[in-house]
Amino acid sequence: MSKPDKSAVARIALIAATGAVVLGGGVAFLSASAQDKAAETTPNQPVAYQSLKADTVQGTDAATAAQPINRAVLAEPAKTAAPTPAARTTFRGDLVAGKPVLLRKPMAPAKVDWQAAMKQNERMETRQQTTKAVRPGLKARLSRPDLDKTRLPVILPREGGVVDTAKAKMVSFGDAYAINMPQPNRNGVQVTVYGNRTFVPGDSGAVSKRPFARLAGVAEDIRIGQMEDGWTATFTRYGVVYSIDVSCDSINTPDCKTDAYIRDVIAQMDDVTMGSEAQKEAEVQVKEDSNWLNQVSKTISNITKGG
Amino acid sequence: MKKTASLILLASLAALTACEPTGTGSTSSSSSATSSASETASASESSSSSESSIAMVDFPHNAAGDLIPGSGAGYTDVSNWAPGMCFPLAGAAYANSQVYNAGGSNGPSGGQCATANYSMPWRDNFCETRSWNNVVCSSGQGHQGQDIRPETCKANLHWAVATEDGVITQVGTYTVALTGNSSPHRIYRYLHLQSASLRVAMGDHVVRGQKIGLVSNNMGDTPTTIHLHFEIRVAQAETMSDGTLLAANSFVPPYTALVDAYQRKLAGPDCATVE
Numbered sequence: 407m408s409k410p411d412k413s414a415v416a417r418i419a420l421i422a423a424t425g426a427v428v429l430g431g432g433v434a435f436l437s438a439s440a441q442d443k444a445a446e447t448t449p450n451q452p453v454a455y456q457s458l459k460a461d462t463v464q465g466t467d468a469a470t471a472a473q474p475i476n477r478a479v480l481a482e483p484a485k486t487a488a489p490t491p492a493a494r495t496t497f498r499g500d501l502v503a504g505k506p507v508l509l510r511k512p513m514a515p516a517k518v519d520w521q522a523a524m525k526q527n528e529r530m531e532t533r534q535q536t537t538k539a540v541r542p543g544l545k546a547r548l549s550r551p552d553l554d555k556t557r558l559p560v561i562l563p564r565e566g567g568v569v570d571t572a573k574a575k576m577v578s579f580g581d582a583y584a585i586n587m588p589q590p591n592r593n594g595v596q597v598t599v600y601g602n603r604t605f606v607p608g609d610s611g612a613v614s615k616r617p618f619a620r621l622a623g624v625a626e627d628i629r630i631g632q633m634e635d636g637w638t639a640t641f642t643r644y645g646v647v648y649s650i651d652v653s654c655d656s657i658n659t660p661d662c663k664t665d666a667y668i669r670d671v672i673a674q675m676d677d678v679t680m681g682s683e684a685q686k687e688a689e690v691q692v693k694e695d696s697n698w699l700n701q702v703s704k705t706i707s708n709i710t711k712g713g
Numbered sequence: 714m715k716k717t718a719s720l721i722l723l724a725s726l727a728a729l730t731a732c733e734p735t736g737t738g739s740t741s742s743s744s745s746a747t748s749s750a751s752e753t754a755s756a757s758e759s760s761s762s763s764e765s766s767i768a769m770v771d772f773p774h775n776a777a778g779d780l781i782p783g784s785g786a787g788y789t790d791v792s793n794w795a796p797g798m799c800f801p802l803a804g805a806a807y808a809n810s811q812v813y814n815a816g817g818s819n820g821p822s823g824g825q826c827a828t829a830n831y832s833m834p835w836r837d838n839f840c841e842t843r844s845w846n847n848v849v850c851s852s853g854q855g856h857q858g859q860d861i862r863p864e865t866c867k868a869n870l871h872w873a874v875a876t877e878d879g880v881i882t883q884v885g886t887y888t889v890a891l892t893g894n895s896s897p898h899r900i901y902r903y904l905h906l907q908s909a910s911l912r913v914a915m916g917d918h919v920v921r922g923q924k925i926g927l928v929s930n931n932m933g934d935t936p937t938t939i940h941l942h943f944e945i946r947v948a949q950a951e952t953m954s955d956g957t958l959l960a961a962n963s964f965v966p967p968y969t970a971l972v973d974a975y976q977r978k979l980a981g982p983d984c985a986t987v988e
Contacts, residue, residue: 508792510965512897513950516958575915577880582898584882586915594933598883604896605960608949609790613961616848629961631846633857634904634942635888635933640962647948649900649962655886656933 515557515581516603519645520688521695523559523678530677534565544571545679548585552578553681558603559644560585560679567674568667569597580683594655595636595662597671603646621673628672630665637668650675769976774808774835777968784813785841786851788966794945795876795899795970799921799984800977801943802928803872804864808835808971811860811938825938826866835975839966847964857964858902858944859971863928868939869907871928874986875919876901876974884915887931891919897947900962904942905931923987943967 534543543565553560556578562585563569574587582602589595618627626641636653650671654662661667680688777791800806809830811817816825823829840847840855847855863871875891877899883890889903889911906926913925930939945967950960977983 509796510792510794510947511796515896516950516960577882577892577916579880579892579894579898581896582892584880584892586883594886596883596885598890600882600892600900600962602898602948602962604898605948605950605958606794606897608951608963610951612848612949612963613951613959614953616961616963617846617853629846633845633964635885638962642958642960645958647950647960647962649946651883651890653883653885653888654933657935658933 510606512604512606516605516645518558518603518684518687518691520559520684520691523644523680524688524692526676526678527559527680530564544574545677547571547574548576548679549578550681552576552583553679555580555683556583556601556681557581557683557687558583558601558646559684560601560681561599561643561648561675562677562679563587563597563599563671564674564677568670569674589661592661592667593659595659595667596651596653598651598653599675600649600651601646602648605647619669621669623673623676630668630672632665636662637665639668639672641672644678648675768980769973770979771976772835772979773833774972775837777837777966777972778840780837780841781810781813784810784819784838785855787837788840788849788851788855790849790966791969792965793969793973794947794965794967795901796973798876798901798970798974799874800971800974801873801876801901801903802861802863802941803874803922803924803986806864806941806975807831807833807862808837808859808968809862810836810838810841811862811940812841813838816938830862831866835972837966837968839968849964849966858904858942859967861941861943861971862939863941866939868929869910869927872924872986873903873906873926873928873941874984875921875923875925878920879918881913881915881917881919884911884913886933887929889913889925891925900944900946902942902944902946904944905929905937905940907931920987922984943971945970 544562557580560583563571569587570589571587574585576583576585581604585599587597589597616629618629621628626643628639628641630637630639635657636651638649638651640647640649650668652661652668652671778787778789780787812819814820814830815823815827838856838860840850843856844854845857847857877893879891879893881889882892886908887904887906889906891901893899903925907929908931910927913919928939928941930937945965946962947965948960949963950958953959
């Protein structure tokens with residue numbers, strides 16, 4: 407076992423200390439009578455509340471944000487909450503009835519299924535070689551610096567399909583990216599694709615209970631929903647989350663009145679590419695997987711030989 | 714320290730009462746909670762710019778998930794989904810329903826500029842009755858964001874500002890999406906901004922508190938009241954029984970994060986407005 411990393415130990419100590427302070431700070435935030443008074447609030451009461459003087463507490467270490475430990479330290483168990491909303495209990499943004507609220511923080515970046523992404527990339531390239539391209543494909547037109555720093559597979563609409571990629575613009579955040587594609591022939595419609603490998607832990611049912619659709623030719627369960635200005639769809643592919651927004655300047659635009667267009671967009675979002683950072687990570691992963699497989703096969707071989 | 718806190722409180726109350734659209738200077742409602750001194754949980758997150766460990770000042774607001782009776786089933790998870798974010802409006806603000814208050818299609822009589830609409834306390838309207846899927850809502854459907862009226866009942870006057878350091882990832886005629894630089898790369902969406910006032914374009918890098926656009930009643934060819942519809946979307950992962958992760962991008966309730974941000978805003982220069 408390797409030596410414990412000092413900075414990691416320090417971080418854990420800091421988290422523990424912060425958690426203790428936070429939990430301590432939550433005690434007796436409001437007296438029972440204060441909560442009762444809050445419950446009696448009526449719209450016509452004069453201003454009668456008093457301000458809270460809040461002392462400063464040092465924040466958690468920035469580098470610890472990706473640790474799921476936050477959940478354990480700060481979690482207010484949802485199951486113990488009242489069955490009705492937190493109604494009638496006075497709260498602040500950081501405390502509910504004296505207890506710290508759960509600060510939803512991200513987990514470590516998800517593991518990507520690079521093998522699957524590489525296979526799909528090869529498949530699509532083979533297919534595109536057999537068709538005549540009108541202009542350089544979107545893969546070639548994406549901002550190279552943005553693509554290269556993206557550490558997840560970048561999914562793209564197939565060329566010549568229902569998504570016009572002429573004005574596509576990509577921005578990358580490393581572990582996430584967005585590609586915005588205005589649709590000039592669709593009257594104020596935009597398609598925006600988001601990819602993200604950093605998740606926040608959700609409660610049981612947060613995703614699985616959401617209704618989903620199965621689309622022809624699409625392997626994943628797709629969760630499609632209407633929003634104020636269009637439609638949005640989300641799914642897991644290659645181990646990461648993708649979302650597609652179809653937003654409209656007018657919600658009366660045909661493409662925003664029903665989910666027909668977004669379904670077509672999803673069905674044609676079957677191309678994929680990877681920048682240099684992603685390729686590096688993929689190669690390491692493939693090597694590791696292959697080493698592991700070799701190791702397993704050697705072990706099996708030794709066992710069968712009686713070694 | 715106590716004196717400073719008192720001054721901040723007085724200034725905050727003055728600001729809150731001064732922004733009555735009718736100019737009466739009186740707040741017609743408030744919660745009557747009496748708070749005691751307490752330490753705050755840090756709302757810091759991953760980037761240094763999002764670090765926030767500053768004092769907070771309370772203000773009148775109803776609890777998260779406590780919707781206007783009859784306006785929807787509400788929700789139970791009152792987590793803070795965007796700890797440390799800046800409040801999305803530069804000035805004072807009133808979070809409440811556009812539909813179930815005066816001026817709304819299901820509200821009492823009176824226009825959208827009714828005093829009650831521009832008064833405390835705040836009220837949550839995430840999960841308010843809508844036909845849109847929203848698994849967070851007890852009914853499985855509902856409003857996907859929080860409606861916030863600006864300081865006064867005047868369109869094209871009050872700035873919406875960036876909640877996090879990030880990049881603009883979509884701009885429509887009245888919509889702006891901002892994706893945070895920091896993990897988990899939340900998507901914040903601002904609706905009903907005045908087209909002509911938009912100061913950002915797709916791909917622009919913005920910092921916390923930077924002006925984005927003026928709050929309006931713009932919804933394309935559909936009428937609405939003067940307000941900001943504010944959404945937060947987060948990639949959520951659920952651990953399944955076999956240990957695998959099932960993930961999806963989800964609308965999450967912004968109210969707790971908004972209350973937290975407004976309390977910090979009232980306390981001091983946590984998120985200075987940036988031109």
